[in-house]
Amino acid sequence: MSCCGTNPGYEELDEVSRLVSTKLAAFLKTLREAGFAVGPREGQDAAALMAAGFAEKPGLLRSALKHLFSARKSDWDKFDGLFDAFWLGKRVRSRSLTMGSAQGANSPSLKSLQDRKSEPTAGDAATDQVPSSDDAPDGRAGEGRMEGASRAENLSEIDFRNMADPDQIEQAHDVARQLARSMRTRLTRRDLARRRGYRLDLRRTIHGNISHGGVPISLVKRQHKAKPLRLVMLLDASGSMSMYTGVFLRFIHGVLDEFREAEAFLFHTRLAYVSDAMKEKDAARALDRLSIMAQGAGGGTKIGESLQTFNRWHAARVIHSRTCVMIVSDGYETGDAALLGREMAALAKRCRRIVWLNPMMAWQGYTPEAAGIKAALPYVDLYAPANTLKSLTELEPYLAKL
Amino acid sequence: MKTREEIAQVLANSGYIADGELATAISLMQLLRRPLLLEGEAGVGKTEVAKALASAHATELIRLQCYEGLDQSAALYEWNYQRQLLSIQAHHGADAETIEERIFSEKYLLERPLLAAIRRAKPPVLLIDEIDRADDEFEAFLLELLSDFQVSIPELGTISAITIPHVVLTSNGTRELSDALRRRCLYHYVDYPDVDREARIIMARIDGSTASLSLQIARMVEGIRKEELRKVPGVAETLDWAAALVGIGVHDLLDAPEVVHETLMCLLKTHEDKSRMTREVTERLLGKVA
Numbered sequence: 001m002s003c004c005g006t007n008p009g010y011e012e013l014d015e016v017s018r019l020v021s022t023k024l025a026a027f028l029k030t031l032r033e034a035g036f037a038v039g040p041r042e043g044q045d046a047a048a049l050m051a052a053g054f055a056e057k058p059g060l061l062r063s064a065l066k067h068l069f070s071a072r073k074s075d076w077d078k079f080d081g082l083f084d085a086f087w088l089g090k091r092v093r094s095r096s097l098t099m100g101s102a103q104g105a106n107s108p109s110l111k112s113l114q115d116r117k118s119e120p121t122a123g124d125a126a127t128d129q130v131p132s133s134d135d136a137p138d139g140r141a142g143e144g145r146m147e148g149a150s151r152a153e154n155l156s157e158i159d160f161r162n163m164a165d166p167d168q169i170e171q172a173h174d175v176a177r178q179l180a181r182s183m184r185t186r187l188t189r190r191d192l193a194r195r196r197g198y199r200l201d202l203r204r205t206i207h208g209n210i211s212h213g214g215v216p217i218s219l220v221k222r223q224h225k226a227k228p229l230r231l232v233m234l235l236d237a238s239g240s241m242s243m244y245t246g247v248f249l250r251f252i253h254g255v256l257d258e259f260r261e262a263e264a265f266l267f268h269t270r271l272a273y274v275s276d277a278m279k280e281k282d283a284a285r286a287l288d289r290l291s292i293m294a295q296g297a298g299g300g301t302k303i304g305e306s307l308q309t310f311n312r313w314h315a316a317r318v319i320h321s322r323t324c325v326m327i328v329s330d331g332y333e334t335g336d337a338a339l340l341g342r343e344m345a346a347l348a349k350r351c352r353r354i355v356w357l358n359p360m361m362a363w364q365g366y367t368p369e370a371a372g373i374k375a376a377l378p379y380v381d382l383y384a385p386a387n388t389l390k391s392l393t394e395l396e397p398y399l400a401k402l
Numbered sequence: 403m404k405t406r407e408e409i410a411q412v413l414a415n416s417g418y419i420a421d422g423e424l425a426t427a428i429s430l431m432q433l434l435r436r437p438l439l440l441e442g443e444a445g446v447g448k449t450e451v452a453k454a455l456a457s458a459h460a461t462e463l464i465r466l467q468c469y470e471g472l473d474q475s476a477a478l479y480e481w482n483y484q485r486q487l488l489s490i491q492a493h494h495g496a497d498a499e500t501i502e503e504r505i506f507s508e509k510y511l512l513e514r515p516l517l518a519a520i521r522r523a524k525p526p527v528l529l530i531d532e533i534d535r536a537d538d539e540f541e542a543f544l545l546e547l548l549s550d551f552q553v554s555i556p557e558l559g560t561i562s563a564i565t566i567p568h569v570v571l572t573s574n575g576t577r578e579l580s581d582a583l584r585r586r587c588l589y590h591y592v593d594y595p596d597v598d599r600e601a602r603i604i605m606a607r608i609d610g611s612t613a614s615l616s617l618q619i620a621r622m623v624e625g626i627r628k629e630e631l632r633k634v635p636g637v638a639e640t641l642d643w644a645a646a647l648v649g650i651g652v653h654d655l656l657d658a659p660e661v662v663h664e665t666l667m668c669l670l671k672t673h674e675d676k677s678r679m680t681r682e683v684t685e686r687l688l689g690k691v692a
Contacts, residue, residue, distance in 0.1 A: 049433065063423050067589060
């Protein structure tokens with residue numbers, strides 16, 4: 001902390017470090033509210049960094065703390081903005097901070113913390129940086145709030161048919177995520193139960209039988225690890241599906257998050273690969289990026305052509321022997337229905353199962369009369385409605401059987 | 403503690419042109435003794451960081467390439483079973499305890515990368531490459547090792563680290579890493595280099611590349627990266643291309659648009675991308691290079 005010219009006395013030094021650590025604790029709190037996973041250890045390390053002279057220049061401190069506090073790309077990208085707003089935005093120069101000037105003590109975030117201990121673990125009531133923390137029902141406050149933000153943004157854009165209540169949509173996301181999670185654990189357990197083995201593992205057999213003087217009495221076998229189920233989702237984002245797109249986007253986000261292997265595509269008049277865009281941990285940002293892709297050009301649904309693109313360019317990469325392709329569409333093909341039939345046939349040869357989810361199916365009096373769905377149905381293994389959360393949950397046993 | 407400028411200079415001497423932030427990350431690594439997690443697109447030079455770091459410290463680089471199914475016996479240690487068996491046979495009739503003591507001694511222990519890394523006299527650079535390819539279980543195990551730097555071998559007891567290695571982890575983001583591992587590490591996102599830095603990389607790595615040619619190549623590659631491509635070319639591809647152009651004897655990209663277009667195969671690795679980069683596109687991009 002000896003960055004300034006004058007040599008402060010011990011009392012003054014204590015004061016300085018107290019102020020710095022209080023301010024640092026407030027910063028940690030801000031970060032935690034922004035979704036960063038920072039704990040006491042990071043706080044200690046940050047204090048150590050400041051003591052080691054990293055606090056001399058704001059740029060240097062920012063870069064150092066960025067490495068320390070970020071844990072993923074989304075953190076990395078937003079850190080600079082948060083740092084500048086917190087440390088530099090209020091005309092508090094870091095130099096004056098290290099000198100412990102009154103200016104530092106006057107900053108509002110500090111004031112609210114003055115009567116508190118400087119431990120960065122303080123997980124209690126809010127500083128002035130938090131708009132509201134009472135609406136989060138449980139400990140996962142940050143997460144809940146992020147989803148809340150996205151909820152507000154998407155509502156204004158997408159109109160779900162019967163689901164206008166924000167709470168319900170929130171629930172849609174949660175159920176989708178839980179579904180994906182439960183499917184995943186079930187798959188894992190199945191893998192373990194089946195592991196009986198057909199090939200001798202010579203190395204382990206010898207090792208295990210050293211106690212018998214090397215005579216192989218108990219055998220160790222091995223088997224190829226079963227490939228986990230891969231789920232490839234193709235979501236129809238055309239106008240006729242617009243009431244459902246939002247819910248399914250959330251479902252896909254949950255699936256990509258929780259499944260070990262999953263890929264997602266959107267199609268309307270053309271096909272777009274969206275897994276990368278959706279791997280964003282922050283749901284709000286992922287959906288933001290997607291809504292741009294999902295908008296696309298209005299004017300029909302070319303399922304056949306989109307599938308052709310998929311078969312030609314993506315299938316070889318994303319489909320392996322244990323892949324389930326899930327198409328979510330109403331089957332209103334505005335292109336060539338015969339082409340759709342041909343492409344479905346090609347797809348059926350490649351993958352293990354094709355599930356076609358049609359939200360319209362549950363409508364009263366619906367029969368699959370659209371030319372598209374008629375051409376596609378012969379190749380579909382499971383044709384199911386998916387207009388409620390319950391019907392989505394009912395898919396689980398089917399997927400687990402694969 | 404070395405300053406960032408010194409670190410950048412030392413890295414540059416070993417052929418790696420670092421940006422300022424990476425130099426900070428490396429100085430933090432030394433100061434806080436935390437591992438460094440590098441994320442970024444394939445081909446931006448994540449592995450190179452570890453190599454440069456090793457040569458900057460003039461120390462050994464121990465590399466553990468992760469893959470699905472990687473387990474302790476391939477990553478940490480394994481007993482040399484064949485030798486143990488031979489030894490048992492050779493000393494047939496000896497008393498059991500003597501045999502046991504003999505065959506479970508260090509002589510019969512095979513070091514794998516993780517054990518090797520903590521038993522060197524001079525701290526090596528431990529590169530755990532593509533950690534996202536390993537299983538969740540391995541990640542959990544690694545976490546334990548990285549926090550304690552000690553290994554317990556049931557037959558032999560606990561082996562503590564002689565020196566703490568400089569640990570660099572890389573990830574391509576094919577799987578989401580656990581929050582615990584992320585928190586344990588310093589994080590650095592390696593992005594594609596900007597034009598200036600890429601030009602300097604080309605000059606440092608490719609013999610016979612002039613400053614003007616390097617700059618042209620870097621600008622051209624930057625233009626190509628902005629196109630809608632399936633697979634965006636990385637630094638390694640840029641270097642291949644630069645080597646190809648220098649080898650053919652091109653001194654100015656604008657003089658040889660044909661060669662430029664035909665050598666783009668060094669950068670574009672899928673049929674889709676290749677067909678998207680038509681002659682017209684190449685010429686348009688070349689126009690911006692000047």
